[in-house]
Amino acid sequence: MSQPILSVENVTMRFGGVTAIDHLSFAVQKGEIYGLIGPNGAGKTTIFNNITGNYIPTEGRIVFDGKEITGTKPNKVVDLGIARTFQNIRLFKSMSVLENVLIGYHNRMHYTYFEAIFRLPRYWGYEKRIKARAMELLEEFGIADLADTEATALSYGNQRKVEIARAVATDPKLLLLDEPAAGMNPSETEDLSIIIHKIKKDFDLTILLIEHDMKFVNNMCDRLTVLDYGENIFVGTPADAIVDEKVITAYLGEFKHA
Amino acid sequence: MQKLITNILLLILSVYLIYWAHSHLDNYTLSILNNIGIFAILALSYNLINGVTGQFSLEPNGFVAIGAYTAALFLIPSETKMDMFALVDPAPVVMQMHAGFLPALLIAGVTASVIALLLSFPVFRVRGDYLAIVTLGFGFIIRIFAMNKPAYTNGAMGLNDIPGNANFLWIGLIAVITFVTMLHIISSRFGRAMKAVRDDEDAAIAMGVNTFWIKTVAFMTSAFFEGVGGGLLASFLTTISPDQFTFLLTFQLLIIIVLGGLGSMSGTLLATILVMGGMEWLRFLDDDMEIFGYHTGAHPGMRMVVFAILLVIMMLFARKGLFGDKEISDTVRKRIGRRQQTAGGDA
Amino acid sequence: MDFTTFLQQMINGFSLGSMYALIAIGYTMVYGVLRLINFAHGDIMMVGAFLVYLAHAAGLSFPAAVLVGVLGAILVGVLTDKVAYKPLREAPKISLLITAIGISFFLENLFNVLFGGVPRAFPAPDYLTQVIHIGKLYLPTTALVIPVVTLLILAGVLWVLYRTKYGMAIRALAFDIPTVKLMGINADGIISLVFALGSALAAVGGIFYAISYPSIDPLMGIIVGLKAFAAAVLGGIGSVTGAVLGGFILGFTEILVVAAFPDLGGYKDAFAFFFLILVLLFRPTGIMGEDLERGRF
Ligand SMILES: Nc1ncnc2c1ncn2[C@@H]1O[C@H](COP(=O)(O)OP(=O)(O)OP(=O)(O)O)[C@@H](O)[C@H]1O
Ligand SMILES: [Mg+2]
Numbered sequence: 081m082s083q084p085i086l087s088v089e090n091v092t093m094r095f096g097g098v099t100a101i102d103h104l105s106f107a108v109q110k111g112e113i114y115g116l117i118g119p120n121g122a123g124k125t126t127i128f129n130n131i132t133g134n135y136i137p138t139e140g141r142i143v144f145d146g147k148e149i150t151g152t153k154p155n156k157v158v159d160l161g162i163a164r165t166f167q168n169i170r171l172f173k174s175m176s177v178l179e180n181v182l183i184g185y186h187n188r189m190h191y192t193y194f195e196a197i198f199r200l201p202r203y204w205g206y207e208k209r210i211k212a213r214a215m216e217l218l219e220e221f222g223i224a225d226l227a228d229t230e231a232t233a234l235s236y237g238n239q240r241k242v243e244i245a246r247a248v249a250t251d252p253k254l255l256l257l258d259e260p261a262a263g264m265n266p267s268e269t270e271d272l273s274i275i276i277h278k279i280k281k282d283f284d285l286t287i288l289l290i291e292h293d294m295k296f297v298n299n300m301c302d303r304l305t306v307l308d309y310g311e312n313i314f315v316g317t318p319a320d321a322i323v324d325e326k327v328i329t330a331y332l333g334e335f336k337h338a
Numbered sequence: 339m340q341k342l343i344t345n346i347l348l349l350i351l352s353v354y355l356i357y358w359a360h361s362h363l364d365n366y367t368l369s370i371l372n373n374i375g376i377f378a379i380l381a382l383s384y385n386l387i388n389g390v391t392g393q394f395s396l397e398p399n400g401f402v403a404i405g406a407y408t409a410a411l412f413l414i415p416s417e418t419k420m421d422m423f424a425l426v427d428p429a430p431v432v433m434q435m436h437a438g439f440l441p442a443l444l445i446a447g448v449t450a451s452v453i454a455l456l457l458s459f460p461v462f463r464v465r466g467d468y469l470a471i472v473t474l475g476f477g478f479i480i481r482i483f484a485m486n487k488p489a490y491t492n493g494a495m496g497l498n499d500i501p502g503n504a505n506f507l508w509i510g511l512i513a514v515i516t517f518v519t520m521l522h523i524i525s526s527r528f529g530r531a532m533k534a535v536r537d538d539e540d541a542a543i544a545m546g547v548n549t550f551w552i553k554t555v556a557f558m559t560s561a562f563f564e565g566v567g568g569g570l571l572a573s574f575l576t577t578i579s580p581d582q583f584t585f586l587l588t589f590q591l592l593i594i595i596v597l598g599g600l601g602s603m604s605g606t607l608l609a610t611i612l613v614m615g616g617m618e619w620l621r622f623l624d625d626d627m628e629i630f631g632y633h634t635g636a637h638p639g640m641r642m643v644v645f646a647i648l649l650v651i652m653m654l655f656a657r658k659g660l661f662g663d664k665e666i667s668d669t670v671r672k673r674i675g676r677r678q679q680t681a682g683g684d685a
Numbered sequence: 686m687d688f689t690t691f692l693q694q695m696i697n698g699f700s701l702g703s704m705y706a707l708i709a710i711g712y713t714m715v716y717g718v719l720r721l722i723n724f725a726h727g728d729i730m731m732v733g734a735f736l737v738y739l740a741h742a743a744g745l746s747f748p749a750a751v752l753v754g755v756l757g758a759i760l761v762g763v764l765t766d767k768v769a770y771k772p773l774r775e776a777p778k779i780s781l782l783i784t785a786i787g788i789s790f791f792l793e794n795l796f797n798v799l800f801g802g803v804p805r806a807f808p809a810p811d812y813l814t815q816v817i818h819i820g821k822l823y824l825p826t827t828a829l830v831i832p833v834v835t836l837l838i839l840a841g842v843l844w845v846l847y848r849t850k851y852g853m854a855i856r857a858l859a860f861d862i863p864t865v866k867l868m869g870i871n872a873d874g875i876i877s878l879v880f881a882l883g884s885a886l887a888a889v890g891g892i893f894y895a896i897s898y899p900s901i902d903p904l905m906g907i908i909v910g911l912k913a914f915a916a917a918v919l920g921g922i923g924s925v926t927g928a929v930l931g932g933f934i935l936g937f938t939e940i941l942v943v944a945a946f947p948d949l950g951g952y953k954d955a956f957a958f959f960f961l962i963l964v965l966l967f968r969p970t971g972i973m974g975e976d977l978e979r980g981r982f
Contacts, residue, residue, distance in 0.1 A: 132544065158544065166544075170538050172533065172537040172542075174533060174536070174537055174601075175533060183534045184546075186530070186531055189527045191526075191527070193528055196522060198522075206527075207526075247545075250546050460962045460965035460966045461965065463965075463966075464965055464969040466969075467722055467778065468918070470722060470724075471724075472965070474724075474911065475915075475961065478907070478955075479955050482952060485951070486951040585907075592783065592786070639797045643791060643798055646788075649784075650784055650787040653773065653783050
């Protein structure tokens with residue numbers, strides 16, 4: 081196998097006395113959809129935050145595209161080509177759908193502050209080109225007609241699409257999706273999985289996604305890691321995961337708690 | 339295209355109106371307009387950091403003071419300086435500071451904005467609302483320096499005989515420039531990033547926005563126009579002293595931007611007129627009043643009590659002010675749009 | 686500087702530090718539970734001192750007047766929270782901050798209108814202003830009373846915070862309000878308690894300040910409030926022991942720097958500001974603080 085696009089090497093993350101991630105390692109290959117599943121509180125979101133630089137791991141390294149990125153500032157991580165969505169959707173609430181997506185293009189508009197204030201040609205050029213691109217992107221998600229609507233006025237499913245579109249706008253190589261299908265009804269989920277496959281192809285993405293819904297994981301992911309109490313208890317295909325004893329126990333444990 | 343033409347026509351119209359006012363109105367009316375113009379410049383720029391970027395700041399009095407003193411020192415001729423500095427001789431640099439009116443205003447703006455840059459490092463690199471307290475403290479520090487460095491500021495006596503170049507033509511034009519600049523910033527990637535910082539800073543960072551720089555740029559821009567406004571104020575009043583730049587100035591501006599709507603520039607313009615007018619109208623509160631035959635006695639400061647209560651009430655019950663974070667034109671357009679829709683629905 | 690002067694200055698520093706510490710505690714506790722810089726806190730201190738003055742002028746004995754001042758400050762502090770801050774718990778942060786500055790400006794101007802801006806002599810009783818001689822030292826009684834009373838109060842506050850269930854709840858609240866709600870603690874009651882405690886300490890600090898200087902005016906809370914806030918940040922915002930430490934460090938530095946460089950006397954009110962800037966630049970979590978602002982995802 082070729083060099084992985086992302087490798088998490090022996091990462092541990094502690095919050096005070098809580099060990100959220102415990103010597104976790106896994107590697108994601110370029111072009112695959114990799115799943116991260118596990119019961120509540122297993123540390124899935126935490127490892128995302130380690131990758132994006134929101135939390136600096138207590139131990140271990142994270143390597144992206146052959147370069148170590150452990151502890152890199154979150155906005156720099158985006159520049160390197162990793163974009164994310166949040167578990168609880170976080171759109172810019174005073175802005176329209178289009179403006180939300182335009183924030184994603186912030187670093188691709190190369191006009192200066194003075195060019196903006198004096199409305200010089202480069203300002204017009206970038207604004208026009210990038211707005212057209214943003215509209216195409218919204219088209220891809222099937223929400224172009226909602227471009228001028230206030231983002232938080234949309235349905236839950238559409239808000240999720242805006243959030244993913246906004247992340248894709250930053251032109252990432254790796255896209256991190258934190259429970260993208262949570263709270264959606266079956267037809268919305270179906271719709272979303274088609275879109276994710278499409279953007280993966282169109283934008284040449286690698287995708288790492290967290291999900292609870294086993295059915296969704298089954299038809300999305302090439303491979304997955306199962307986390308329990310911050311530890312990697314299984315790596316393999318979804319089909320193997322559902323018959324793995326350790327995985328079943330971990331999930332049964334969850335059901336028992338619930 | 340149609341919008342562009344409307345905008346250009348509006349611009350020409352406002353410049354013509356300023357010119358007309360300048361050449362036709364009497365001095366008393368003009369001095370009121372000058373006051374409103376200067377406050378508009380200050381309030382518009384104050385709204386950029388507070389309203390658009392959502393970073394609570396209390397800087398205006400400090401930066402206006404810096405702009406006023408800087409511009410004044412550049413504008414006052416050497417001989418006047420020698421006569422004026424009563425406590426100690428002016429510092430040698432002070433004697434070398436000379437500039438024309440516009441350059442002096444520019445220098446005033448740049449000085450304020452460099453200081454804003456310096457304050458940005460301690461304040462914006464950390465989370466938390468330290469900007470407010472640091473800028474509040476800064477307003478006091480500036481006064482302390484103004485009092486303790488008489489070789490630069492002539493101490494408590496302040497500076498006078500500042501050449502009065504600032505007429506309504508300048509003040510009005512600069513107010514228009516400030517307004518247009520703010521609108522241009524808001525509808526650019528920088529303004530969008532500022533709003534993103536206000537709405538959700540972590541999400542903005544997750545989009546690759548360097549939020550430290552965005553906040554710093556907004557703060558420096560506010561400071562620049564506050565410095566310029568301070569320079570205009572100095573030239574308009576022709577005398578300045580440390581007592582003019584107390585927190586009261588900042589408080590008035592805060593009332594204005596909250597009333598107009600945090601983030602709304604046209605709202606700010608309207609609110610400037612309302613608040614300045616209201617301040618004049620409420621002047622009677624400070625005076626002796628007769629209520630049922632009793633005299634209340636003069637109460638200087640009563641207006642400020644009323645305005646403080648007003649501010650709190652607005653925050654509790656009408657947080658969005660007049661226009662929220664939208665421009666007046668957007669609000670009007672939406673109304674018209676809705677009406678047409680209903681009309682269409684009826685047909 | 687000979688040894689006697691040094692000792693004299695240390696004692697002065699201890700007094701000044703005591704005042705800053707008492708006021709800083711209120712800032713740090715409110716910041717801890719609400720993430721709010723309570724701009725009105727310095728003015729609560731002013732209200733406390735003013736009420737003592739007014740009660741005394743109305744004929745009460747000094748100790749009774751002090752009681753009125755402290756209770757009055759508690760009332761104003763708790764009411765401020767109930768009326769102005771509580772409705773904004775879910776509102777954007779900036780609304781809360783603007784409200785706080787509005788309350789601060791309101792109190793300053795209200796007292797200005799009611800009692801005028803001219804400083805008034807504070808009615809400190811003789812037994813507090815007497816000068817006593819110890820060897821070559823000349824000390825006003827207050828220089829001894831203030832630190833002793835402060836230390837007793839601090840011991841009391843720390844006891845409440847670390848040994849009672851209310852204190853436990855306050856500290857829990859400082860880290861995570863939602864969890865505390867889940868645990869069935871009455872968060873609003875605890876927040877009121879924080880305002881009451883902070884306001885009482887501010888009033889005591891204000892009274893000490895008024896005795897030492899010895900005058901009061903409606904704007905006295907601004908500069909002292911700013912300094913106490915700087916002390917709270919220096920100690921680590923959110924940490925009560927940090928606030929106390931920060932208060933003393935600031936008090937000693939201010940006194941010693943002015944003693945060593947009399948030329949800088951005019952700038953003594955500016956030290957706290959530079960302290961604040963330096964702390965934010967090099968150690969934003971202060972001496973004992975934790976990073977309360979880290980985002981949660
Ligand atoms: N900022 C933080 N401070 C303290 N503890 C934290 C923090 N973030 C996460 N944790 C703890 O780390 C553990 C893992 O949390 P995480 O959010 O990563 O779980 P998760 O797998 O994403 O769960 P869920 O399925 O509920 O989203 C939990 O025990 C959580 O309480
Ligand atoms: Mg999670």
